[in-house]
Amino acid sequence: MSPQPSLPSWMTWRQRPFPDANALLLPGRQPVLVDSGFVAHAEETADWARAHAGDIGLVVNTHWHSDHVGGNALLQARGAGIAAGAPEAEAISRRDPGCCAAEYLDQPVAPYTVDVSLDDGQILRLGETDWEVIRTPGHTPGHLALWQPEERLLVVGDALSDYDVGWVNLALDGLDAATTALASLKRMADLAPRVLLPSHGPVLTDPDAAFAGALRRSRRLVDDPDGAVWYGARRIFSFALMIRGGIPADEVESYLHARAWLTDAARLLGRTAETLAAELTTTTLRSGAVVLRDGRLHAAAEHTPVAPESLRVPYPRVWPATEPR
Ligand SMILES: [Zn+2]
Numbered sequence: 001m002s003p004q005p006s007l008p009s010w011m012t013w014r015q016r017p018f019p020d021a022n023a024l025l026l027p028g029r030q031p032v033l034v035d036s037g038f039v040a041h042a043e044e045t046a047d048w049a050r051a052h053a054g055d056i057g058l059v060v061n062t063h064w065h066s067d068h069v070g071g072n073a074l075l076q077a078r079g080a081g082i083a084a085g086a087p088e089a090e091a092i093s094r095r096d097p098g099c100c101a102a103e104y105l106d107q108p109v110a111p112y113t114v115d116v117s118l119d120d121g122q123i124l125r126l127g128e129t130d131w132e133v134i135r136t137p138g139h140t141p142g143h144l145a146l147w148q149p150e151e152r153l154l155v156v157g158d159a160l161s162d163y164d165v166g167w168v169n170l171a172l173d174g175l176d177a178a179t180t181a182l183a184s185l186k187r188m189a190d191l192a193p194r195v196l197l198p199s200h201g202p203v204l205t206d207p208d209a210a211f212a213g214a215l216r217r218s219r220r221l222v223d224d225p226d227g228a229v230w231y232g233a234r235r236i237f238s239f240a241l242m243i244r245g246g247i248p249a250d251e252v253e254s255y256l257h258a259r260a261w262l263t264d265a266a267r268l269l270g271r272t273a274e275t276l277a278a279e280l281t282t283t284t285l286r287s288g289a290v291v292l293r294d295g296r297l298h299a300a301a302e303h304t305p306v307a308p309e310s311l312r313v314p315y316p317r318v319w320p321a322t323e324p325r
Pocket residue numbers: 063065139158
């Protein structure tokens with residue numbers, strides 16, 4: 001957490017390596033945390049937030065992927081409310097088995113409920129300032145950005161970062177998900193923000209350059225659906241390796257065959273799951289995104305270790321029913 005000259009003093013920004021999304025803390029009468037990291041680091045996230053802002057009153061999620069909502073359950077147990085984009089809020093409330101794509105992606109999330117459903121154009125008092133909810137579907141259908149007009153700050157979630165754009169799930173969200181993501185990027189660029197706060201990597205202080213690169217990459221995903229499927233598969237595979245401390249080389253293909261995301265990707269690419277699993281392993285090793293060390297395949301990207309027992313949380317299909325609050 002280094003001081004950010006481009007950011008106002010009333011916010012605390014924390015850049016975090018995978019598998020945790022970056023965190024934004026907005027102190028005030030009701031302190032707010034935007035995105036709560038991965039489940040394995042929930043305790044650390046909650047303690048950090050409390051140390052810097054006191055008891056968290058509200059957690060706002062940019063979207064429901066495991067690296068953004070993993071601290072929700074613990075913070076909720078400590079008294080925080082949870083706010084999320086309307087489609088995700090509704091799915092969480094009815095305990096849809098597809099919640100957080102947790103089972104689909106095999107990315108554990110501890111059970112939580114949503115107290116505040118957010119819609120496009122809504123103005124939220126977060127900490128001491130007003131923010132506008134900007135719906136930015138694409139990476140997930142419920143993805144949202146947060147816009148602070150006085151400081152011209154835009155929290156962009158996984159929509160873009162300094163090195164890429166959010167992967168899109170063509171199998172789950174439809175073949176037009178890439179087009180939807182591109183439209184969301186254009187909408188964000190039209191706000192002409194001064195600074196972008198992405199969920200991974202550093203703060204972006206040259207939004208024009210960042211959007212130019214992101215729009216180019218996003219258009220490629222529209223023009224090349226197979227490439228988009230490959231891109232998503234590589235990101236999901238890499239995340240799986242990170243949260244498991246690597247996977248033994250002789251088990252990795254059987255792990256991959258058993259995954260819903262892999263079989264869906266194989267269908268879209270016109271391959272068998274076995275062929276895709278083998279190809280994914282070979283190509284990521286060749287590109288250097290995955291490395292073989294001590295008989296295990298590991299993700300090469302920097303990441304914080306995860307204790308294996310912290311992954312033992314139930315899939316949403318068996319989450320306890322929501323109680324009226
Ligand atoms: Zn995500």
